[in-house]
Amino acid sequence: MTPLLEWPVWALVLIAYVFAQRIFELAVAQRNTKRLIKEGGEEFGRRGYPLFIALHTAWLVAIVALAVPPAQPDPALLLPFVAVQGLRYWALLTLGRWWTTRLISSPDFPRIRKGPYRLFAHPNYVVVVLEIALVPLILHELSVAIVFSILNAMLLFWRIRMENRVLAMRGNSAG
Template identity: 50%
Template sequence: MTFAAFVLALVTMQRLGELVLARHNTKRLRAMGAIEVGADHYPLMISMHAAWLVSLWLLGADQEVDPWLLSGFVALQGLRWWVLSTLGPRWTTRIIILPGAPLVTDGPYRYISHPNYLVVAGEIALLPLALHLPLIALLFSALNAAVLAIRIRAESEALSGVSSQTA
């Protein structure tokens, strides 16, 4: 197994684990009366992320790994875990609104409205660059920006309703 394949295996396991956690949290939140908004774009987002990972496996598993760019990707994992730990059981890959629950305003949310999307944008660019795949980085960064434009608009509209209810 190449080092690149090892890195991709770790990233794949991380993403699958996050999907399991997200599904668990989503079920629990729905049982508490939470509602999902913006579900129409969810399959597009999941497809884009899956295609990104598949393209990395197909084109990058045998590549040399740039240690500096990989270090940047690893550093982003610390920010990812900060987001996950701040949201705790409210973290999910869907836009789930729990009526009556206040917005999260601590952790990285003190500084930026959508920190996880910033992390994901960095990851989508850095990992392909670490595998010497600049066109994959460019293509999926553009696709991610398009998906995030839809998602952030839906999430911001949903969350603005929450903040006006709790004010």
């Protein structure tokens, strides 16, 4: 374990970015969730939501606790991470006011089928799967990449099945 203060600047920037990005997403999600509930949306899978928060928190803590970042990042890993961030923001911007980390739905809400949602049923989950593996690998922590990828896959298996059932109840389409 390398103390955080001894990490190279690029690694500190990377972990600070990931942390800030998670905080930003939670703030956007909370705002959108409140509005969607007021507009008649219902939350599905509420009991499982804390598991996602715990997973992502533990993932970041494990990276910080166990990683031994190299002096320079490996471009073969850093470049895909940057591309994944592009997909993240494309998905977020495409959903706009409908984007949230919770599963909020109503039969009256549109089913978005434009942007990355034309290409993938769940582009944000593609982002999370890749990021959970890439960030620890960039920081030379293979065990965190493996363990948290498996845990994330288990949670996503449950969440995607539920989300597909909920989305199937929406009759209309937007985009």
